[in-house]
Amino acid sequence: xxxxxxxxxxxxxxxxxxxxxxxxxxxxxxxxxxxxxxxxxxxxxxxxxxxxxxxxxxxxxxxxxxxxxxxxxxxxxxxxxxxxxxxxxxxxxxxxxxxxxxxxxxxxxxxxxxxxxxxxxxxxxxxxxxxxxxxxxxxxxxxxxxxxxxxxxxxxxxxxxxxxxxxxxxxxxxxxxxxxxxxxxxxxxxxxxxxxxxxxxxxxxxxxxxxxxxxxxxxxxxxxxxxxxxxxxxxxxxxxxxxxxxxxxxxxxxxxxxxxxxxxxxxxxx
Amino acid sequence: xxxxxxxxxxxxxxxxxxxxxxxxxxxxxxxxxxxxxxxxxxxxxxxxxxxxxxxxxxxxxxxxxxxxxxxxxxxxxxxxxxxxxxxxxxxxxxxxxxxxxxxxxxxxxxxxxxxxxxxxxxxxxxxxxxxxxxxxxxxxxxxxxxxxxxxxxxxxxxxxxxxxxxxxxxxxxxxxxxxxxxxxxxxxxxxxxxxxxxxxxxxxxxxxxxxxxxxxxxxxxxxxxxxxxxxxxxxxxxxxxxxxxxxxxxxxxxxxxxxxxxxxxxxxxx
Ligand SMILES: Nc1ncnc2c1ncn2[C@@H]1O[C@H](COP(=O)(O)OP(=O)(O)OP(=O)(O)O)[C@@H](O)[C@H]1O
Ligand SMILES: [Mg+2]
Numbered sequence: 324x325x326x327x328x329x330x331x332x333x334x335x336x337x338x339x340x341x342x343x344x345x346x347x348x349x350x351x352x353x354x355x356x357x358x359x360x361x362x363x364x365x366x367x368x369x370x371x372x373x374x375x376x377x378x379x380x381x382x383x384x385x386x387x388x389x390x391x392x393x394x395x396x397x398x399x400x401x402x403x404x405x406x407x408x409x410x411x412x413x414x415x416x417x418x419x420x421x422x423x424x425x426x427x428x429x430x431x432x433x434x435x436x437x438x439x440x441x442x443x444x445x446x447x448x449x450x451x452x453x454x455x456x457x458x459x460x461x462x463x464x465x466x467x468x469x470x471x472x473x474x475x476x477x478x479x480x481x482x483x484x485x486x487x488x489x490x491x492x493x494x495x496x497x498x499x500x501x502x503x504x505x506x507x508x509x510x511x512x513x514x515x516x517x518x519x520x521x522x523x524x525x526x527x528x529x530x531x532x533x534x535x536x537x538x539x540x541x542x543x544x545x546x547x548x549x550x551x552x553x554x555x556x557x558x559x560x561x562x563x564x565x566x567x568x569x570x571x572x573x574x575x576x577x578x579x580x581x582x583x584x585x586x587x588x589x590x591x592x593x
Numbered sequence: 594x595x596x597x598x599x600x601x602x603x604x605x606x607x608x609x610x611x612x613x614x615x616x617x618x619x620x621x622x623x624x625x626x627x628x629x630x631x632x633x634x635x636x637x638x639x640x641x642x643x644x645x646x647x648x649x650x651x652x653x654x655x656x657x658x659x660x661x662x663x664x665x666x667x668x669x670x671x672x673x674x675x676x677x678x679x680x681x682x683x684x685x686x687x688x689x690x691x692x693x694x695x696x697x698x699x700x701x702x703x704x705x706x707x708x709x710x711x712x713x714x715x716x717x718x719x720x721x722x723x724x725x726x727x728x729x730x731x732x733x734x735x736x737x738x739x740x741x742x743x744x745x746x747x748x749x750x751x752x753x754x755x756x757x758x759x760x761x762x763x764x765x766x767x768x769x770x771x772x773x774x775x776x777x778x779x780x781x782x783x784x785x786x787x788x789x790x791x792x793x794x795x796x797x798x799x800x801x802x803x804x805x806x807x808x809x810x811x812x813x814x815x816x817x818x819x820x821x822x823x824x825x826x827x828x829x830x831x832x833x834x835x836x837x838x839x840x841x842x843x844x845x846x847x848x849x850x851x852x853x854x855x856x857x858x859x860x861x862x863x
Contacts, residue, residue, distance in 0.1 A: 335689060335729055336729075338689040339689055339690065339729060341689075342690065461689070463688075463689075494731070532683075532684065535648075535679065535684040536684055536685075538648045538684075539679065539684055539685045539687065540687065541668075541669075541672060542646055542672045542675075542676075543697055543698035543701060543746075544669075544672070544698055544701030544702050544749070546669075546701065548701070
């Protein structure tokens with residue numbers, strides 16, 4: 324529980340990164356949201372056995388991390404946090420899909436393994452892109468941008484609340500589990516009964532706290548509208564940013580760049 | 594200015610589990626008054642305050658702020674008028690940084706970016722927390738959180754300031770700072786506290802709650818001199834009104850100046 328708590332506090336750190344200043348940070352949030360969307364759509368639209376074609380896409384996170392001066396290790400650790408979920412999702416592919424798809428030397432690789440690897444790479448790319456988006460924009464600004472791009476305000480506000488709610492829940496969870504551990508006097512098996520009552524308490528407390536926080540927001544004039552203190556407008560550099568990256572992504576999506584590169588290399592060195 | 598009158602009539606509140614937290618509370622606070630609400634733990638102080646900006650709905654009875662009766666439709670206006678500091682600062686802080694948190698209200702009021710910056714700096718200076726402006730609120734100490742929570746409310750320039758145990762958890766210096774701040778606040782102030790010396794210094798009027806009822810309502814000195822009443826309500830005279838602990842002689846009522854003999858007997862003068 325403690326480690327989950329830490330991980331989430333770390334997520335808040337991601338939000339803090341958005342307060343830095345760089346050429347990427349200064350771009351209008353809508354541009355970054357659009358580019359990230361195109362990126363994710365391109366990745367997700369690949370077939371399940373596609374693997375090599377995905378690798379050129381790593382250029383996007385790499386460039387943004389470098390330009391925005393994000394801590395790469397921190398981002399990598401955040402992505403690693405999601406690995407267990409991805410492994411569960413992809414785990415059965417190698418079991419059910421045994422048809423041999425390619426040979427690496429004398430090694431036969433089944434379709435299952437390829438699709439499994441593909442799922443992992445695609446998750447890393449999409450989740451990484453989302454984290455980077457928050458890191459260079461801030462979650463509130465992302466919601467605001469989504470709203471300005473035409474998402475109904477209700478959904479944008481819901482999204483923002485969901486995000487806050489995750490923090491509230493884990494903070495409460497951290498506190499409750501600490502109290503339980505301290506009173507267990509070092510015993511290992513804390514008992515399923517105390518655990519289930521802990522969960523019950525936790526949900527009630529979270530709900531109450533979330534309500535009080537909502538109240539605090541209302542008390543400070545929250546009407547569902549967002550305000551970012553970085554004033555920005557969709558200008559020339561935003562347009563360039565969106566067009567440049569989108570063209571690259573779509574080009575990569577339509578052409579298999581790895582193969583192109585391979586052909587080029589084999590063409591040069593016959 | 595009838596604008597800042599707070600009128601509570603026959604207020605009764607029963608929590609959903611059947612606890613009768615407020616039985617029948619009535620009082621009227623006029624503009625510019627500074628009123629302390631005191632009472633034992635569980636007397637219903639927080640419950641009462643939470644009604645003043647509509648967080649809790651009365652089971653019966655009614656509340657008026659200025660000329661406006663408190664109801665669903667008038668809530669946004671009332672919340673702008675009544676600035677409320679909760680007992681637990683964690684309920685009040687929800688943005689990624691202290692600055693964002695304090696700026697949240699002014700932005701919702703539609704202030705321009707430059708004005709917001711200035712306002713935030715002002716109130717943070719006022720509570721002595723300007724050095725914390727870029728820190729995330731969840732990493733602050735208890736007293737620092739409290740000060741920021743107070744700043745978030747002050748930034749809205751409320752007409753009525755309501756605080757639930759404002760000095761709870763503050764160090765002596767911060768407590769003095771906050772007391773000066775409350776003293777300088779021009780409009781109506783209502784706060785609960787177990788810090789009876791503070792109540793003695795800051796309030797002309799005290800309302801004593803006991804088991805959900807208004808047990809006494811009158812001038813501060815009169816109430817603190819009524820030993821029978823205080824004993825009934827599990828309260829004590831403020832320390833500054835009690836005899837000097839060292840020589841047993843009394844002090845001037847209402848003065849914080851200690852008995853001069855206590856210095857002599859503790860051997861500070863050789
Ligand atoms: N959400 C709730 N549900 C049920 N009962 C509650 C709830 N909140 C408070 N109470 C009960 O209502 C009564 C008054 O509580 P309240 O919080 O107003 O006390 P208080 O005067 O602020 O005390 P303290 O000095 O300890 O802060 C208490 O008996 C408490 O147990
Ligand atoms: Mg209370």
